[in-house]
Amino acid sequence: MTGDARTRRANRAVAVLGMALVWILLWGTFSWANLLGGLVVAGIVLLVFPLPPVVFAGRLRPVPLARFVAWFLRDLFVASVQIAWLAFRFGYTPHGAIIGVGLRVGTDLNLTLTAEALSLVPGSLIVEVDRAEGVLWIHVLDVRDRAEAERFRQDVLALESRIVAAVGSPDEVRRTTEGGVL
Structure with missing residues (x-):
């Protein structure tokens, strides 16, 4: 068996x-029947809806992962306060913008992790990938001018850099740090 076939089988x-x-968690209790049922359902789902190969080429780095989590929690708090402030500003109409951000690491895993992290922060929503x-x-809430749009784009690239630093391959880390955004 070749390395690719072995990797695909492991994935x-x-x-x-x-x-x-997830099946067991949905049922709420562990039993052998739930485990067997979950394995059967998962097997059928993968046969009917085959997943594209998502290869984890990097490694988990604890310090950059902690840095990512800390920044993410900070972003979550700040965005929540900003959205609450917008909600209580009577008479003010926030302006939204749709901003395209080209990521430097275009793998499915990086696109997914970055999109999920962005979607979890209030005020931003992935429209298309x-x-x-x-x-x-x-889609970004309350963007008033091009400078704010560019600042948001730089924030997305910084988020990508933190994610890649935490889980990316050395080549991916190099690609995100060459631009100087961290």
Whole structure:
């Protein structure tokens, strides 16, 4: 068996186990029947809806991961306060913008992690993902001018850098740090 086939098989096994775990959590109790049912359902789902191969080429780095989590929690808090402030500003109409951000690491894993982190922060929402070009199209609340749009774009690139620093390969880390955004 070649390395690619072995990697694909390992990725499928992880996906099946992950879906079986979600199945058990949905039922709320562990039983052998729930485990077996989860494995069967996961197997059927993967046969009917095959997943694109998502290869984890990097490694988990604890210090950059802690840095990412700290920044994410900070962003979550600041954005929540900003959205609350907007909600209580009577008579003020916030302006939204849709901003395209081309990521430097266009892997499916990086696109997904960056998009999820952005969508979890109030005030930003992923509108579209262009997998071929590695571009995230993001709706941003309360953008008044081009300078704020550019600042948001730089914030997205900084977020990508933190994610790649935490889980990316050395080549991916190099690609995100060459631009100087961190």
